[in-house]
Amino acid sequence: MVNVYADNQTYPGPLGETVAGLPLVDHHVHGALRAAVDRPTFESLITEGPKPHSEGTAFDSQVGFAIRRWCAPLLGLQPHATADEYWARRCELGEEAVNRRLLGAAGTGTYLIETGYLGDAVLTPEEHAEAARAAAREVVRLETVAEGLLGKVDSGRAFVAEYPTVLEEASRAAVGTKSIIAYRAGFDVDPARPEDAEVVKAVDRLLGSAPGCVRVDDPVVLRYLLWCGVDRGLPLQLHSGYGDPDLDLHRANPLLLMPWLRQVEPTGVPVMLLHNYPYHREAGYLAQMFDNVYFDVGLGLFYSGSQSAQIVAESLEVAPFTKQLYSSDAWGPSELHLLGALLWRRGIARVVGRWVQEGEWALHDAERVLNLIGHENARRVYRL
Numbered sequence: 001m002v003n004v005y006a007d008n009q010t011y012p013g014p015l016g017e018t019v020a021g022l023p024l025v026d027h028h029v030h031g032a033l034r035a036a037v038d039r040p041t042f043e044s045l046i047t048e049g050p051k052p053h054s055e056g057t058a059f060d061s062q063v064g065f066a067i068r069r070w071c072a073p074l075l076g077l078q079p080h081a082t083a084d085e086y087w088a089r090r091c092e093l094g095e096e097a098v099n100r101r102l103l104g105a106a107g108t109g110t111y112l113i114e115t116g117y118l119g120d121a122v123l124t125p126e127e128h129a130e131a132a133r134a135a136a137r138e139v140v141r142l143e144t145v146a147e148g149l150l151g152k153v154d155s156g157r158a159f160v161a162e163y164p165t166v167l168e169e170a171s172r173a174a175v176g177t178k179s180i181i182a183y184r185a186g187f188d189v190d191p192a193r194p195e196d197a198e199v200v201k202a203v204d205r206l207l208g209s210a211p212g213c214v215r216v217d218d219p220v221v222l223r224y225l226l227w228c229g230v231d232r233g234l235p236l237q238l239h240s241g242y243g244d245p246d247l248d249l250h251r252a253n254p255l256l257l258m259p260w261l262r263q264v265e266p267t268g269v270p271v272m273l274l275h276n277y278p279y280h281r282e283a284g285y286l287a288q289m290f291d292n293v294y295f296d297v298g299l300g301l302f303y304s305g306s307q308s309a310q311i312v313a314e315s316l317e318v319a320p321f322t323k324q325l326y327s328s329d330a331w332g333p334s335e336l337h338l339l340g341a342l343l344w345r346r347g348i349a350r351v352v353g354r355w356v357q358e359g360e361w362a363l364h365d366a367e368r369v370l371n372l373i374g375h376e377n378a379r380r381v382y383r384l
């Protein structure tokens, strides 16, 4: 793990050196691309939109400019190289070399990799760790485990009887579980644990509508999986806010989880609200209100590029410093793994560095907070 961007121009101010040396734990991330893709595919991977826009290029955005500024030099180009120059050089090097250069430069020490989405297109946790010269642990998606089991059982009764054991086995080596209920049903579902009979009926309906290949989008089944995640006892990650266009964004506002959080808090199971943008302030509020709620502002960081310091600043408003974690939420192009780390480091160095310079914070307190958010909170909560 070498952070090549360790100079004091990249991370200016009194915290530059501390920030550059942080052995980040990226607590929500996916693997880097396994093989080269064509340019339209690459451009579709640097936006959350469902398809490329009909006009212009995805490089004409904050993330595109950040790629040309920060990734180009790592591929041997000048900073701000054009999109065409960047693309030509990237193709020339090939995916393996690009991954080694960009992941190697991110300086992330440990990746907690969620393997539930298009797993064949990206590196496995072991391969990703090797390419990044870092450590990797796995996080298991509740819905993916359920969909695997639905391909094997023929009744709702069998599903309910087997799912907890199958989840236990699938997550034996994992450090956490994850739910995407926000995108399949929304957070405004009934917060209560559903009765087994209700789940059996809902699964029978799913199996009847699409035997063999089932996408779990039934709110009763999704709630059941969520509660099985709570029972499993590992930190439970919830995708929140910005992300897939599957569902209306306002239904992925984490404030809608409050009735459910009131029920889960007594279990002590950590609830990890992922990325949250544009509801990161709401997530910070929940982290203050609930003892077991943690959050991050990944994803929003690389998409907002040179504006990301503002999101970092907003993440440091009301939440206790022991309740925030670092993540990139990168999936695919290793540009995103690099930018997640680099822009977070730059953002926090600028924001907190200014408070130190203005006498609001003591330097040693600032350094302590950087270490908490950068890696110590994750090590403590996930027991790494």
Ligand SMILES: [Zn+2]
Pocket (backbone or CB within 6 Å): 028, 029, 030, 114, 329
């Ligand atoms: Zn993700």
